[in-house]
Amino acid sequence: MNKNKKYILLPSFLTIALLLSGCVQRTKDGKPYGFIYEKLAMPTQHLLEWLSGVLGGSYGWSIIVITFIVRLIMMPIMINQSKKATIQQEKIAMIRPQLAKIQEQQKNAKTPEERNAASQAMMKLYQENNISMVGGIGCLPLLIQMPIFAALYAAIQYSPELSKTTFMGINLGHRSFTFVVLTFVIYALQGWLSTLGLPEEQKKQMQSMIIVSPVMLTGMTYISPAGLGLYFFIGGIFACIQTLIINFMRPRIRKDIKKELKNKPIKEVTVESPAKKTDDEKKVTSVSNDMHEKNRKRNAGKQNRKK
Template sequence: MKKIKRLTILPVFVAVSLLLSGCVQRTKSGKPYGLIYDHLAIPTQHVINWLTGVMGGSYGWAIIAITFIVRMILMPVMLKQAKNATIQQEKMASVRPQMASIQERQKNASSAEEKTALSQEMMALYRENGISMTGGIGCLPLLIQMPIFAALYAAIQYSPELSKTTFMNINLGKPSIILAVLTVLIYGGQAYLSLQGIAPEQKKQMQSMLFITPIMLGGMTFVSPAGLGLYFFVGGIFACLQTILVNAMRPRIRAEIEAELKKNPPKKVVSPKPISVAPKQKNNIPNTSISNRKRNAGKQQHKK
């Protein structure tokens, strides 16, 4: 299951990196152009300049305002996704004894057919009990934010005014180690909050994936302009608040699932028996059934 999650999230990270690092070219005179710059960066520069005027001339507060707007728009989607992930965690806890039994048999399986049958049993266990293979974790919020990442990156990188602006003594046009460290810390805190109220067995499964996000975003902040790092850091504050809300919802979700399981207990599945394939006969070995038929036929003719 961990492999599935990693395979699901990895292409998204690669796509984000490609969007942030490419698609903007320069003419011989140094003027930027391209799809990202023309259709995302320039409109974003206009929005930032307008918000800067509203915020008393501070580009930093303008970026924070953009972060607030984006996060408030995404909040319902993120809360729904987090709730679905919590529901999946509780459902998995209800079938954990069956999962442990299947995993133990998979370790002791001696043939490929037996391993295939046990894998089918595990999939049937998920399917019959309404459990998602990815644990309810999706990439929709990150996919929605990808154009925003690219727009902010290009707007900050190629805006003469914005690239030279400072906010709290941090140059928004250059990478900031301070913001990179703060981003790692804030998302590390969010990962820690996500593990609260979860069974120890589930914590072991989730820890490696949860702590990939702080490292990934910290690395992107370290190599990106500080304006984009400010967006990541403030977004991390919203992520912590969202996690606190989900943790407050968790007891009610757990009570609802327990009530549902009393009415409809977890379904048990039976592993299909592996199909044994008879070995093919070699050409030099006679088919005994055919030779027996010929022998019986010869006896009958002899009797006549």
């Protein structure tokens, strides 16, 4: 479920971020205006200009400082979310044998009743063992980043100074294939780090997400100015640090879960066979169907006499 949740969140984040970045309107003379520009882009432009003055006129370092501050503020939230997700992953690993049996029964179900019984058993297995169906993943970190993305995008796109400035020889106002490649590499590294210390079976299940996340963020870097690519790349470095912190915490998390299981062992859940109708229920159903058919014929006869 963790994986499915991410598949939903990543495209949603990309779509909303693109909508936010396209909300800046222009007059006939080409002057930008609107809520996104006035309330987000302009304050960000002023902040970048002030920071560049402090940092020797470098807008690149200004973006890095803003990224550093934002990610530093968000790190406790993101680590907490990652910790919750890790706890859920470890719990799911504990119930995996039961889960595999239920999934196999669901796959081999021949009737809707049997499939429904298997689905109910799966939900009960999660509920009885206090496991979240969405794997502990929250969307708060993504929601916080959306206005930041829109603000930086509009600030870089519509600021004459920012659109012409360079950093390490890269024009921050234009697309940079250097940052496209760096973004892919850093998030691919973060994906690989997230698999360290996991069982082989769990690594196989995460392989698709190790590819999806870097590809999505690389695509966002490709359609954005290099200044935003710099933001994504520095954010990727923080993501790697966050993953290393979670890897360091994982043994303690496993120890706490095992301790919890001693007091509250895993509860087993079996798929209940759909209840079969008794002979009396069959008779009641048959009588009800006969009465329905008689009423239908009687009503049809009345309509023919009216004609």
